[in-house]
Amino acid sequence: MNDRSTAEGILFTDQYHLTMAQLYFRLGMHERQAQFDHFFRNYPDYGEHRAGFCVNAGLEWLLDWMEGARFGEQEISLLRGMTSRSGSRLFDEDFLSWLGEHGDFSGISIQAVPEGRVVHAHVPLTVVNGPLALAQILETPLLNILNYQTLIATKAARVRESAGDALVLEFGVRRAHDRGGNAGTRAALIGGADFSSNAGVSHMLGYPPKGTHAHSLVQAFLAQGMTELDAFQAYADIYPDECLLLVDTIDTLESGVPNAIRVFERLRQKGYAPVGVRLDSGDLARLSTRVAQMLDEAGFPNASIVLSNELDELRIRDIRLQIVRDAAESGQDADSIVNRLVYGVGTRLVTSEGDSSLGGVYKLVGLKVDKTWKPAIKVSEDPGKTAIPGNKRVWRIVDARGLAAADLLTLKEEDPAGDWQNECSRDSLADRPDGFNLQLLNQSHMSQRRCMPFASISRIEPLLSDVMTAGRLVYERPSLEEIRAFRQADVAELDEEVRRLIDPKPYQVAVSGSLWALQEKLLRRLSTGRAGPNS
Numbered sequence: 258m259n260d261r262s263t264a265e266g267i268l269f270t271d272q273y274h275l276t277m278a279q280l281y282f283r284l285g286m287h288e289r290q291a292q293f294d295h296f297f298r299n300y301p302d303y304g305e306h307r308a309g310f311c312v313n314a315g316l317e318w319l320l321d322w323m324e325g326a327r328f329g330e331q332e333i334s335l336l337r338g339m340t341s342r343s344g345s346r347l348f349d350e351d352f353l354s355w356l357g358e359h360g361d362f363s364g365i366s367i368q369a370v371p372e373g374r375v376v377h378a379h380v381p382l383t384v385v386n387g388p389l390a391l392a393q394i395l396e397t398p399l400l401n402i403l404n405y406q407t408l409i410a411t412k413a414a415r416v417r418e419s420a421g422d423a424l425v426l427e428f429g430v431r432r433a434h435d436r437g438g439n440a441g442t443r444a445a446l447i448g449g450a451d452f453s454s455n456a457g458v459s460h461m462l463g464y465p466p467k468g469t470h471a472h473s474l475v476q477a478f479l480a481q482g483m484t485e486l487d488a489f490q491a492y493a494d495i496y497p498d499e500c501l502l503l504v505d506t507i508d509t510l511e512s513g514v515p516n517a518i519r520v521f522e523r524l525r526q527k528g529y530a531p532v533g534v535r536l537d538s539g540d541l542a543r544l545s546t547r548v549a550q551m552l553d554e555a556g557f558p559n560a561s562i563v564l565s566n567e568l569d570e571l572r573i574r575d576i577r578l579q580i581v582r583d584a585a586e587s588g589q590d591a592d593s594i595v596n597r598l599v600y601g602v603g604t605r606l607v608t609s610e611g612d613s614s615l616g617g618v619y620k621l622v623g624l625k626v627d628k629t630w631k632p633a634i635k636v637s638e639d640p641g642k643t644a645i646p647g648n649k650r651v652w653r654i655v656d657a658r659g660l661a662a663a664d665l666l667t668l669k670e671e672d673p674a675g676d677w678q679n680e681c682s683r684d685s686l687a688d689r690p691d692g693f694n695l696q697l698l699n700q701s702h703m704s705q706r707r708c709m710p711f712a713s714i715s716r717i718e719p720l721l722s723d724v725m726t727a728g729r730l731v732y733e734r735p736s737l738e739e740i741r742a743f744r745q746a747d748v749a750e751l752d753e754e755v756r757r758l759i760d761p762k763p764y765q766v767a768v769s770g771s772l773w774a775l776q777e778k779l780l781r782r783l784s785t786g787r788a789g790p791n792s
Contacts, residue, residue: 260331267326267360268335270397275336278390279352287355287390290625292648295383295399295617298641301411303611306571309761310751311615312414312744313376314444315406316369316383317734319399320725326398328360362395363728364388368721370651371735373447373743375751376407376720379700379766380651380664382617384721389624396619404617405437406444412570412609413448414748416602418756419570419577424599426467427453428565429607441607447740450602462737469535469563475506486516493520493531500524501532501563504548509539514548518555525556533561535601541566542579546587549594558593565601569610570758573600620644634779645700645768647775654695654709655716661750662709663697663765664720668772674717697767700776707765 281287300308328336333356339347365387376382383403385392416425427445430438430453442455443462452467453459459466470492478488485507493500502520504513514534521531534552536544541564552560564576577595584591604610621633622644632646648669656662667673673695695714699705724732735743754762768776 263331263335266332267328267394268332269322269326269401270394274394274396275348277393278356279348281390281393282352282355288388290386290630291389291392291621292623292630293385293392293396293619294381294622294644294649295385295403295619296379296381297404297407297615297617298378299616300378301408301609301612301615303609306611306759307761308411308415309755309757310375310377310411310414310748310764311407312410312448312747313370313374313382313403313407314372314410314447314740315403315440316372316724318406318440318443319383319402320367320730322398322402323362323365323395323725323728324730326362328356330357332360333357359388360391361728362387362391364391365395365725365728366723367725369724370720371722371740371743373410373735373740373747374720375661375744375747377664377764377766379645380666381649381721382407384649385619400617400619402440404615406440406447407617408609408612408615409441409444409607410448410744411615412606413445413450413602414744415570415758416568416573416600416606417449418748419573419758420600421577423596424452424561425450426563426599426601427455427606428468428601428603430455432604433607438607443737445602445606446737447744449741449744450606454601464737469501469503472503472506472537475503484516485512486519489516489520490523493524497524497527497529499532500529501535501561503535503537505536505538509536509544510547510551514551518551518557521555521557521560531557531560533563533597533599535563535565537565542576543583545576545598546580546583546589546594549597550587550589553593559597561597561599562594563599563601565603567605568600568602569605572605573602574758618644622646623648632775632779634776634783636780636783641700643700643776643780645772645776646779647772649772651720653716653718653720654697654714655718655750656709657713657715659715659750660752661747661764662714663707663767665695665697665767665769666700666772667769668775671769671771673769674719677711677714677717696770697765698770698773700766700768700773707767 333353336348336353341347368384370376370382427442427450429441433441439458442453442458452464454466454468456466475485475488489502502517504517517534524531545562548562580594581591584594620635623630623632634646635644637643645666650667650669652665652673653661654663654665694708694710697707755764
């Protein structure tokens, strides 16, 4: 069977999830309610620089996939044909019958941080509740979809930070990993790219695709004995109000820009305003300064200069800094040059150059046994890799400056927002700002704690929302513009030191005293060998 839909359906998972599911079935555990948390432990590290925050993305595409994924006849037939090393059937018929009857995600409930929100290490981004066997099978597709889009949205947010208010175009689909380029385009738009050259996904998302032309356009004219000017003029004749010309096929300053200006002058005579030129090679900062001068002298001060060629957040930053230096030497206005730049970012965006994967994980944190939820914990010699157990809530603490100060993980029954509101309603609180504190504990070291006076807090908001209950969507899907607005608002609430491109200040993710005590209790049980199904 070579049906691509089968490979991209519910069997888009790792084999061991299927064998584990059968084990659970054999032991009568398969329908026990389980809770898994999806989170990442470390921010992307690009080598010489690293991220100080991430941007959550991919949830809508995960939910779309889940709605159509189930074990049908074709999937059951494939599993029926799998054999062990001895040649015996790997999956028994009674298990396959159960999959055929119950093998979809109609029993799954999900809470999640909305797309576009700024998120941090160790914070549950997605919380999955449902039958153990099927919640386990969901792990691989969930990580595949959410980790990649979050990775690319984060990279795009860093590019946006570096580019300031300039237009950013996503040009990466040709360098992306197969059809992952579509997911990369969506994530880049969430993270801060304004438009994309990816025609199909742009239309699907309601965005006009953007682009210029390739060097091959000029080459095709040259091969027929014509000129670069002929190629430019032909493009302008067909697209007079979309005329943006790639000027580095022959010689940028001696041929490309002069020919572009000739075409622009003809367009102007016909009442059209040229869009600008694109530079795809050479010293982009130096060329931008010189090209801006040539366009200004020709009377085209509003013509854009689109830059491309292995751009990322640091290269954009360096180009802008170099333009400031070069303009000072030449007597030009640096702002007038920088403000006309547009950045086409491709390969280094959709491949997240420097850190090509987000280390998101999916860990069991609770299991329902005899109608009682039992917290589960995964232990590591590295305290930072110990999964935080139990059914939790996530809160964002915003300080009096209006900046995000910390994310706090608590037990489900805790309500720091309610406690804060109750205390803030007391007249005496303003007079005794140290009398009521929010305790923020380090997950691994209780001695590392921070006390935030309630009077120093302006807002406490929950981050997790119900998105699916028993396989049914229970939230109104935000538009892409709304998702982008979430990202913009959250980034604006970050401390400048957390937003830094180089060596960002660590953002605090804390646990409550009750959650820390639960974690320590489970760790002590494991260390003494007394942890068991009824402990």
